[in-house]
Amino acid sequence: MQPVYIQRIASIHPQGYAENHPYLQACEPDYKDIITNATLRRRMSRIVKMGVACGLECIGELSPEEIKGIITATGLGCLVDTEKFLNTLIDNEERMLNPTPFIQSTFNTIGAQIALIRQIHAYNMTYVHRGLSFESALLDAMMKIWEGNGLILVGAMDEITNTSYTIQKRLGILKGIKAGEGAQFFLLSREAGEHPLAEISGLETFTGQQTAEEIKSRAIRFLQRNGLDSRDIQWLVTGKNRTEKDCIYEELETNLFPESIHLSFKDECGEYPTASSYAVWKVVKEAENCTVSTNILIYNHHHSINHSLILIRKNV
Incomplete structure (x- = not known):
């Protein structure tokens, strides 16, 4: 297997337990400094803001032409928007539904938003492979680089909500286990360059x-x-x-x-x-x-x- 090099990294992750929360919550930055469009930011759910901000931080000031692919991964996707859509479905008895939460709940939202904000017209893929979602995205990124592509942005993100935490506890999935969430992005290249991480x-x-x-x-x-x-x-x-x-x-x-x-x-x-x-x-x-x-x-x-x-x- 040919090596690939990590040039940049970014992460939004928990930093200890917060009060009144039985699970580890990500410590989020001030999104105004990263996602400057207030209208766009307001329409984003929590995980979308978390993933987009992390991806943009990893890209930094690189020009869009330098990024040859955006590959994202998630195990459960945009849970808040999914819950919002399902609750509306029940409350409205399946009539007169607002499609926005459903549209924003799709798994590829984060990769698409990063591409739209930075005008990156390149390969864009999202993997949803349960506990191997990140590894699938990473393998795809490595194969794209082996094919001769330049810089590839690869990242993963998952969120937890009170509802998903309660459901997983009832199912026994989190028996004795700390639940958590977070977003991580990596900028990968074929060449080592001057200072690979x-x-x-x-x-x-x-x-x-x-x-x-x-x-x-x-x-x-x-x-x-x-x-x-x-x-x-x-x-x-x-x-x-x-x-x-x-x-x-x-x-x-x-x-x-x-x-x-x-x-x-x-x-x-x-x-x-x-x-x-x-x-x-x-x-x-x-x-x-x-x-x-x-x-x-x-x-x-x-x-x-x-x-x-x-x-x-x-x-x-």
Whole structure:
């Protein structure tokens, strides 16, 4: 797998628990400074503002012609607008419905808004693949770059509402798990340039219930395909969330990567379908201060069904 380089990153994520909230909420910026059109900003729902602002911050002052693609990912999409439309559907007995909440609830709204605001006439795609949404978007971005495209903007976002939190609790999905939300964007390129933040060297996804031994075998084969073994991994980053499902992560830490530095990320961002995007943002941010070349392996699973391995290198 040819490497791609991370040139810029941006994130809107939780910074601890807020009062009167049982889940982790993103700490949002002042959107007036990023989305300057007040009319457009007022029409955006919370997740749309969060995703658009994060994407625009990642692009910065780059000209539209330099961006050859915008690829976004979300597991659950625009929940507030979806709830608003469904509530209106019930209240009005399916008559005289306002289509605006339905239009704004579509999954590709964020990628489209970024393109419209910055007038980027390029490839635009959104992936909604449950717990592998971000990984699917990332793989698509990497393939576009391998085809010879220039800079690709790739990002992921998910929100949580009181209604979605209550439903997930009733279904037992969040049993003992911190729920969260956030938006992360990355600007990727084929060439390293002068000062790349990091290099994405490998990516693999798989689905279904897996035993610890099966996951260990997959991790070993994944590293071998990238010319490494477990001793070459300096940092192991896992999606621990302090439940009984952490046993898989602990097995990797103890038996496969005992000498690596062990980090986690869901204690900071919470559990949501695209939380692995926060893991990538976190390791790139923390690797900025590395004084030696570092191999970082991220392993995450979403409710033990969707699994991913991401290999990141920080070259000094």
